[in-house]
Amino acid sequence: MKISVIITLKKDVLDPQGKVIHQTLDGMGFNDVNEVRQGKYFEIDSKETDNDKAKAKVEEMCKKLLANLVIENYKIIDPK
């Protein structure tokens, strides 16, 4: 089963990379952008066949390794 995880920086954390991407977009003529925040995306192919169990495992992975909860939030996309 494939489960996706999106990690984003929390609102108050400075994201210099996002800022630079925003500036570059501005320079390219994309003038209608308010803000860009850069994050991370993971695809995890799990042997687990039970939806809830797989999600619970991935949640544990997020808390223990994939995200640093001081600065990041994680969102698990429902497995398909």
Add this chain to the structure above:
Amino acid sequence: MKSSVITFPGSNCDRDMDVALKKFGFKNKMVWHADAELPKSDLVVLPGGFSYGDYLRCGSMASKSKIMQSVINFANSGGMVMGICNGFQILVETGLVPGVLLRNKYLEFICKNVFVKINDKKNKYFKNVDNEVLEFHIAHNEGNYFCTNDQLKEIEDNNQIAINYCDESGKIEDQFNPNGSIKNIAGIFNKEKNVLGMMPHPERMIDTSLSGEDGSLFFKNLINNLK
């Protein structure tokens, strides 16, 4: 005094640290990250470098390696653990010291000498250092210290800030902050002050002909404090 330097895949300041520790009298052992047992030590050092290629987040993979459980147990029982640069990044990922290290504010890799002011001397790392300001070297891409407001309050209430970036005279101002760290923080302690994480490299300042001598001051003092 016995010390151990942990080598992770991608560590590159481990041998410099070995040289520095031995120069000032430590009997040092190099310990591989996949070992489970820590040799008997009075000081454990997590060195600088790029452990695991800085994948995911700097220090995140190394913080889960086998030896780290022993290092965490050692620290929790009062053992002296010092993390320099990537070692500091590993320490924050273990949670032994609070906060995180973000990408430098201006997205540049910074490699230069800096001045740091000692904020607290009631600990075994800086007790009896005569100087208020030390000149160390920094070389990092992710040294921008960040923590939540609640954490910052706790850190300040407990006097856990070890050193701040400053100028030669000890002035702590924005213009002397190389990487955007909150409050110019260059190094912090855990609550008990047996664990120190800092971005600057004292081991690069131990030879008059190559650098300065402020690292020598630091190590000489450290071994005396541990005796």
